[in-house]
Structures are given as C-alpha cells and as structure tokens.
Amino acid sequence: MRASVLSLLLVSADPELQAQLKQDLKEIAITVAKDLASVPRVAAKRSFDGVIVETKRGALQDLAEVQRTVDPLRTFILMGSRVALRNVTGMMQALGSQNGRPSNAAGQDFCLEDYIESKLGDFVKGMKNSSARNLHPMLIKAVERPLIALALKETNGNQIQASHLLGMNRNTLRKRIAELRIPVKREKAERA
Numbered sequence: 001m002r003a004s005v006l007s008l009l010l011v012s013a014d015p016e017l018q019a020q021l022k023q024d025l026k027e028i029a030i031t032v033a034k035d036l037a038s039v040p041r042v043a044a045k046r047s048f049d050g051v052i053v054e055t056k057r058g059a060l061q062d063l064a065e066v067q068r069t070v071d072p073l074r075t076f077i078l079m080g081s082r083v084a085l086r087n088v089t090g091m092m093q094a095l096g097s098q099n100g101r102p103s104n105a106a107g108q109d110f111c112l113e114d115y116i117e118s119k120l121g122d123f124v125k126g127m128k129n130s131s132a133r134n135l136h137p138m139l140i141k142a143v144e145r146p147l148i149a150l151a152l153k154e155t156n157g158n159q160i161q162a163s164h165l166l167g168m169n170r171n172t173l174r175k176r177i178a179e180l181r182i183p184v185k186r187e188k189a190e191r192a
Contacts, residue, residue: 006027006028006029006049006050007028007029007030007031007046007047007049007050008025008028008029008030008031008048008049008050008051008052009031009032009033009039009042009043009048009050009051009052009070010030010031010032010033010052011032011033011034011035011036011039011051011053011054012032012034012052012053012054012082012085013034013035013054014054014082017054017085017086018030018032020086021052021085031046031048036053036062036065036066039051039065039069039070043070047074047075048070049075050075050076050077050078051066051075051076051077051078052078052079052085053066053078053079053080054079054080054081054082054085055079055080055081056081062079063077063079120139141180144176144180145180145182147166148162148166148173148176148177148180148182151165151166152177152182152184156186157184157185157186158186159173159174159177
C-alpha cells in the first residue's frame, strides 16, 4: 500500500536547490541523493512517485541510468539544469497538495483533462491572436503522433497489441503510422 504523501527522490549536489525544493514543497516527502551512483541504493530502500535529476546538457546516459533504477511506468522522471529545476516548484506544489492527492487550484481531483486544458489554454490564445485556422486537426495530429509512438513503445513495436491498447483497427493504426512517419522498432527480449 502506498503512502498518502507524494514522495520524490532529488538527485542534486546543489545545497541551495535542495533547500529551495524542500521549503517550497513542504507537503511532499523529499529524499536527496547527491549523485547518480547512490540512486540504486536509495531506490532499493523505498519506491518514489517521482525522480528529479539535476543534469547538464547532453547527459542522456543520466536518463538511461535512472530508468534502469526506477520503473518509468510508475514513476515520473524530471531532468533539467539547476535553473530549470528551480522553476518547477509550482507544478510540484500542485501535484503534492491535498495530502498527497493531486488536485487543481479549485481543490478538485487533478486529472489528465485538467492538465491538458491548462497547457492548451495559452497555446489556443496565441493561435487566436495570430489568426490561425484549423486548430482542431492541428492539435489532434500533434497529440496523435506521440500517443501512437508511446503505445508502440509500450507494446515493444507490436502493432496488433498497440491497436488494442489504442482502441483502433490495426489497419487504421498501420495507415496512421505511415502517414505520421512514426518509426516502428522492435527490441529483442532480454534472455534470462
């Protein structure tokens, strides 16, 4: 059974960043690891809802290391520079409010629809000011490509399983993959 408080693992050697996040995110349990080498040891002791990693530009191996340690399907991973991470506290406060139950500003349960609505608001306003047209098909295409790519990744490139997951006909999925030019990669299963 999960704890009622949102728990985070912060990977940063910057004491100022550690102090700021702990102060700004009082309702969230934060565990600090000073470097990536200590993450496996810390993650073995408990599970985390999220991992925040201070990283430098071009450090993709850092992401791979974190993904080997925590389950990216159950844990969100946020990586960025010190400056970027200092600006993330507002989002984290929204996630950690109401005793670990995510909520929006009105105190209601936080859901994907609320998140998308908040992010699309500024985009739609900007498009309106620039007199853009056909916003609906543009947004559907922008959401459809990553959704299909994620479903294919989750099913290891199996298009039949991905079509079931997405709730669409497999021929329609194949057509959309071709139209959106989505690469389909199948990884070999690791042998035990």
